[in-house]
Every structure is written in structure tokens, then in C-alpha cells.
Amino acid sequence: MIQVLIVEDQDIIRRGLKTLIRSKSDLHVVGEASNGQEALEQLTSLHSQDQAPDVILMDIRMPIMDGVMATQKICQQFPSSKILILTTFDDTEYVSEALRFGAKGYLLKDTPSEELAEVIRMIHRGYTQFSPGILEKMMATVSASATKPSAELPPGLAELTARERQVLLLIAKGATNREIAESLFLSPGTVRDHISNILGRLNLHDRTQAAIVAVSCLDWLEDRN
Structure with a gap:
């Protein structure tokens, strides 16, 4: 219950x-x-x-x-x-x-x-x-604001691997682990491992915080994917 x-x-x-x-x-x-x-x-x-x-x-x-x-x-x-x-x-x-x-x-x-x-x-x-509707509005608001220079990126973001950046970008767009796995041709376990690595590199506690960081740095992530 x-x-x-x-x-x-x-x-x-x-x-x-x-x-x-x-x-x-x-x-x-x-x-x-x-x-x-x-x-x-x-x-x-x-x-x-x-x-x-x-x-x-x-x-x-x-x-x-x-x-x-x-x-x-x-x-x-x-x-x-x-x-x-x-x-x-x-x-x-x-x-x-x-x-x-x-x-x-x-x-x-x-x-x-x-x-x-x-x-x-x-x-x-x-x-x-x-x-989805709210997430899109939040993303649009962030995109309309000035893009952060690389010096102001959250600590650890620039150290993500190419695959981790791809996973984080999909998180920003609201994708589930299964959707990420299908999009990147990965196993669900591998996706979970990537998310765990992302949280560790960015010193975050959970996927929700990762989504917030990803949305706030959306332009940077898209430029590198």
C-alpha cells in the first residue's frame, strides 16, 4: 500500500x-x-x-x-x-x-x-x-537566456565523456532510461552506469538534479553532440 x-x-x-x-x-x-x-x-x-x-x-x-x-x-x-x-x-x-x-x-x-x-x-x-509540456517550457526559457560561457559551466561538466554528454542531453529532453537505451543502442544497465558516472562527476544526488543541470546547459550540450 x-x-x-x-x-x-x-x-x-x-x-x-x-x-x-x-x-x-x-x-x-x-x-x-x-x-x-x-x-x-x-x-x-x-x-x-x-x-x-x-x-x-x-x-x-x-x-x-x-x-x-x-x-x-x-x-x-x-x-x-x-x-x-x-x-x-x-x-x-x-x-x-x-x-x-x-x-x-x-x-x-x-x-x-x-x-x-x-x-x-x-x-x-x-x-x-x-x-512534457512543462519541461519544454522550461527548456525554451533557458534557451532564450544568454548561453553560459564555458568558464561558468558546473564543475565536472566539461570532463564528461562523449557518451555521457549524449545521455545527459537525452535526460534534459525528458527521455526515460529505456528511451535512452533505444536511442543510443545501449543496454539499460549501461545507461544506468552512465547516469551513475554523470552524477559522480557532477557531484549530484539524483537524476532530477542531473536534469536541472542539463536543461541549464542545454546549448552547450547540443553544441557538443
Whole structure:
């Protein structure tokens, strides 16, 4: 059973999410909050009762404490909980910050119910999830800004091998490990090894952080592939 905490300030959306989750036999709502501060209080209580949520559905724009700050605090205090950001097309700047703080993915609020349920399962298994429309908008925003000179590249980026750069570029474009393997004619295990090497060279913790770095250096990566 996957335990889910819903953090959303709009009551009608929160109730809709609760109804959706309760309709799935493998998903269970253990708590709900209307802002980040309530979420932290809920987490403290749930952990003390051995009912810690596996996945947290996190809204971005909320009163008292927004989803970005809540994500930062939760990832610091409760690192075992995986956060899935629920967002709109207007929230890309906030989404990027939340991902930097440790969120495992983001999804548009109007995502079909069956897809949302499946994404919750994927996040619980350890996968990341990026809604294609938002990812494209973030990439377009980065591409429209000035390209970083090589001196400002993240440490370790220039030391990546040609194959690692190819893998990182595909991560930036939202490809899954299987899609990367098929595109580069590699085995899934080899793709995982390359991603592990990339994380080590760039001193990153997970694929989500790698995607953020890749999007921020997209022009550089494309010029070298």
C-alpha cells in the first residue's frame, strides 16, 4: 500500500485528489494539508505514529508556506518521503526551485486520473517524472537566456565523456532510461552506469538534479553532440 499525503490549498482540488486516490486499491491517503506549514506538522505526527507517507503531492502556490519552501524543509527533515509537484504552466520558475531542493518530479494538475495514479506509483518506485509540456517550457526559457560561457559551466561538466554528454542531453529532453537505451543502442544497465558516472562527476544526488543541470546547459550540450 502506497501512503500519500496531499498538500493543496484549494479545498475542491484536495477533495478531488483524495477521491481519486481512494479509488485505487494500492493507494491510501494518510493525511492532507492546506499549506506547507500544515504539511510539516502532519509529517511530524504521521512519523510518530509509524504512518509516514511514501509520496507527497505538493501544490506550489499556497499561503503561509508555499510548496517550494515546504519541499526544501521536508527534504531536509524527512528525506525518505518523495515529493511530486502538482503544477500549472505558470509555475515553471517555482518548479525549477522545488526540483533543486529535492522534489522527484512534477505533473500538471489537469493530468488524467489514471495517469496521475500511475505516476504516484512510479515516484514510489524511485523513478522521476517530468510533465512534457512543462519541461519544454522550461527548456525554451533557458534557451532564450544568454548561453553560459564555458568558464561558468558546473564543475565536472566539461570532463564528461562523449557518451555521457549524449545521455545527459537525452535526460534534459525528458527521455526515460529505456528511451535512452533505444536511442543510443545501449543496454539499460549501461545507461544506468552512465547516469551513475554523470552524477559522480557532477557531484549530484539524483537524476532530477542531473536534469536541472542539463536543461541549464542545454546549448552547450547540443553544441557538443
